Amino acid sequence: MPSYDSPKAWQAGCITSYPPPNPTLGDARATLQEIWNYPDFRHHQRRAVLAALRGRDCLAVLPTGGGKSLCYQVPGLILPDLTVIVSPLISLMQDQVAALRARNLPAAYLSSTQKPAVQSAVWEAVRGGRVKLLYVAPERMAQLVAQRSRLRVALLAIDEAHCISEWGHDFRPHYRALGKHRVALGRPPTIAVTATATPATRGDIVRVLGLRRPVTIVQSFDRPNLFFAVRQFRSEAERLRVLGNLLRSHDGTAVVYVPTRDRTDGVATALRRWGFAALPYHAGLPGAARRGLLSRFLDGRVRVMVATNAFGMGIDKADVRLVAHLGIPPRPEAYFQEAGRAGRDGHPARCELLWTSQDLQLAGCLASPPTGAVGRISAVHRKARRQGLETMRRYIATRGCRRRVLLSYLGERLRRCAGCDRCQP
Numbered sequence: 001m002p003s004y005d006s007p008k009a010w011q012a013g014c015i016t017s018y019p020p021p022n023p024t025l026g027d028a029r030a031t032l033q034e035i036w037n038y039p040d041f042r043h044h045q046r047r048a049v050l051a052a053l054r055g056r057d058c059l060a061v062l063p064t065g066g067g068k069s070l071c072y073q074v075p076g077l078i079l080p081d082l083t084v085i086v087s088p089l090i091s092l093m094q095d096q097v098a099a100l101r102a103r104n105l106p107a108a109y110l111s112s113t114q115k116p117a118v119q120s121a122v123w124e125a126v127r128g129g130r131v132k133l134l135y136v137a138p139e140r141m142a143q144l145v146a147q148r149s150r151l152r153v154a155l156l157a158i159d160e161a162h163c164i165s166e167w168g169h170d171f172r173p174h175y176r177a178l179g180k181h182r183v184a185l186g187r188p189p190t191i192a193v194t195a196t197a198t199p200a201t202r203g204d205i206v207r208v209l210g211l212r213r214p215v216t217i218v219q220s221f222d223r224p225n226l227f228f229a230v231r232q233f234r235s236e237a238e239r240l241r242v243l244g245n246l247l248r249s250h251d252g253t254a255v256v257y258v259p260t261r262d263r264t265d266g267v268a269t270a271l272r273r274w275g276f277a278a279l280p281y282h283a284g285l286p287g288a289a290r291r292g293l294l295s296r297f298l299d300g301r302v303r304v305m306v307a308t309n310a311f312g313m314g315i316d317k318a319d320v321r322l323v324a325h326l327g328i329p330p331r332p333e334a335y336f337q338e339a340g341r342a343g344r345d346g347h348p349a350r351c352e353l354l355w356t357s358q359d360l361q362l363a364g365c366l367a368s369p370p371t372g373a374v375g376r377i378s379a380v381h382r383k384a385r386r387q388g389l390e391t392m393r394r395y396i397a398t399r400g401c402r403r404r405v406l407l408s409y410l411g412e413r414l415r416r417c418a419g420c421d422r423c424q425p
Helices: 008-011 025-036 043-053 070-078 089-102 116-129 138-146 178-184 199-209 234-250 261-273 289-299 330-341 357-367 379-397 402-409
Strands: 057-060 082-086 108-109 133-136 153-158 190-194 215-218 226-232 253-257 278-281 304-307 320-327 349-353
Touching: 025 043, 043 057, 043 070, 043 190, 043 215, 057 199, 070 082, 070 133, 070 153, 070 190, 070 199, 082 089, 082 215, 089 108, 089 133, 089 289, 108 116, 108 138, 133 138, 138 178, 178 199, 178 253, 190 199, 199 215, 226 379, 226 402, 234 320, 234 349, 261 278, 261 304, 278 289, 320 330, 330 402, 349 379, 357 379, 379 402
Parallel strands: 057 190, 057 215, 082 133, 082 153, 108 133, 153 190, 226 349, 253 304, 253 320, 278 304, 320 349
Antiparallel strands: none
């Protein structure tokens, strides 16, 4: 990824769009074709883009691989003035901005990792109209609001919007303040996007942001090309042996999720002894090291990434044929989102959960509030954690359809199972 750690990086020329006075869906489609080389929007993308062009608020819940970023990037380029995108991870902002600027598009980001001179250069570019898409972390929204008299925000986009809700699986307190920041910015039309959200989470997002009669788009979470399976083991040696067999039987790349950082090194080492190109990934690694690992995974030099849940948002690789969990995620949304990194190209892929009794105990610990934090976590958040863990217990123990357990939790009724080890052993 290019470096943007100097003021000069933000003075490089990009296409400065001259949006039509009243942009239409035709204008958006032309932008999509010219810049991204896609012939047309998908149905749910089209509804979200139309909402933005018409000044409507929108909540879009599109599964992993559903093309969420185009729902705000395309209208952001053809709407007048500035589009602000709130994103939870600095690495995710960096990757998206690098991809946009590689297409010569006027995008920038603000983060706490930038030197003051770099931040000043970004602000100068924003105020000078040389930026159309500005990415910020939720923690920096107060700084943006302080500049509101010098900005005109045409669209506010909230990425990973489930972080707003205490019912969500990745609640972030700073996301909770986005509603008041939105008011301070003059209530610009807002699009909130996420890959997984229960009905309770969706309601919380709308309420906290203060969305007015939002266009609500909820695409089916069911992805027929994914096969779901669960296996229980009595020993770690047996589990690793089966994992090795699974990797040998699948072409393409794989992601192996483990619950703790120390497990990443141990499992990756074991897989390398068996001849697999496997490396560990977790949040404790320096940012440059994580970006290097991601680059090697995306271009195929690393076939198996052994990772914690830090390997998640923004991972865009189409040919992952296997996602294996060596453990039990404490929330169904997290599991469904991680498993959903398989088969983004639409071809068959497998989602395996390999567990032992110790994993169930660890999941219970992860679902419980940290020591000393009980008083700071609301009753709603504690209840959401309990319900999530109970659903995961039901998922691994059910004698019925595994897909039905997951989809029911997400508020969707399954008519026919497209593939799980209970319905199609």
